[in-house]
Amino acid sequence: MNQTILQTLFLDNPEIPGEIASFCSSIPEYVQAEQEYNRVTAELMDLIGYERYSEFESALTSHLFCEVRAYYLFGLGLRREILEGIAG
Secondary structure: HHHHHHHHHOOOOOHHHHHHHHHHOOOOHHHHHHHHHHHHHHHHHHHHOHHHHHHHHHHHHHHHHHHHHHHHHHHHHHHHHHHHHOOO
């Protein structure tokens, strides 16, 4: 499949973030987890200050991004192998 088409569908689509946010807000467990995260975030910022917390959150976000990307790419590789096995 043409890579430009895939990029347009999945990377350059401005509607995706809104759709994801809408989907997540429809999941009670997600909403509850987000509320708990916000509560704990405020508590930590009170204890260690905004700058220190921001530094921590930046490092955590970077780490989680890399981990989620690895899971995603691993899953894509498995799906590719399965599809190639079926087609071959």
